Amino acid sequence: MALQEKIDQDIKAAMLAKDNTRLRGLRAIKAAILLAKAEKGPAEALSEDTEVKVLQKLAKQRKESATIYQEQKRDDLYQIEMEELVVIEGFLPKQLSREEVENIVNQLISETGATGPKDMGKVMGLANQKLAGKADGKTISEIAKTLLTGN
Known part of the structure; x- marks a missing residue:
């Protein structure tokens, strides 16, 4: 199953479960994938490597934002970034130690x-x-x- 299909199914499940935290993270992933597809051309499907790179980019952005929010003592925004990071990392391949x-x-x-x-x-x-x-x-x-x- 393609990543986009899996994300769509997970979005539906999160909506039914009223899991706003997971829904926010899934929507961020979907938006990034759609943007990457638009850049490549609507007829072309994204390769698995490209999908992983998109997810890694999202995870990196969340980590950097979380660090900035933590330094500025904005725990509310820090928490949001960390929640989204957990959702994004769930779709990334296992990271090596x-x-x-x-x-x-x-x-x-x-x-x-x-x-x-x-x-x-x-x-x-x-x-x-x-x-x-x-x-x-x-x-x-x-x-x-x-x-x-x-x-």
């Missing part, structure tokens, strides 16, 4: 023969391909930088 990402990046460093920070681009290119949808790009970058600089 930091240790799992470290192991994969270490393996890629060995495979490419990377020796220092100058090889960061080569390692990041492969890591982003291999870990697409399974880990945050910022986390991958931090780990690769740490491993390549030897800190």
Whole structure:
């Protein structure tokens, strides 16, 4: 079942259950998917990779907004962002732990023969391909930088 169909079914279920929190998150996902489809062209379906990227973008936006609201002591808005984040993360593939990402990046460093920070681009290119949808790009970058600089 395509993601959009699943979202539509979940929206109906949330409406019937009067679950406004879940409904808000699902509507945000649907809006983002429709926007991505409009950009690509109405006749083309979104690939699974594109759908995951849209969801990751939404999750990242929610995390950044939540951080800002927390710093500004706006707990009401922080709570809304975190509730939506939980709904969005429910549709994302399982994220790898930091240790799992470290192991994969270490393996890629060995495979490419990377020796220092100058090889960061080569390692990041492969890591982003291999870990697409399974880990945050910022986390991958931090780990690769740490491993390549030897800190």
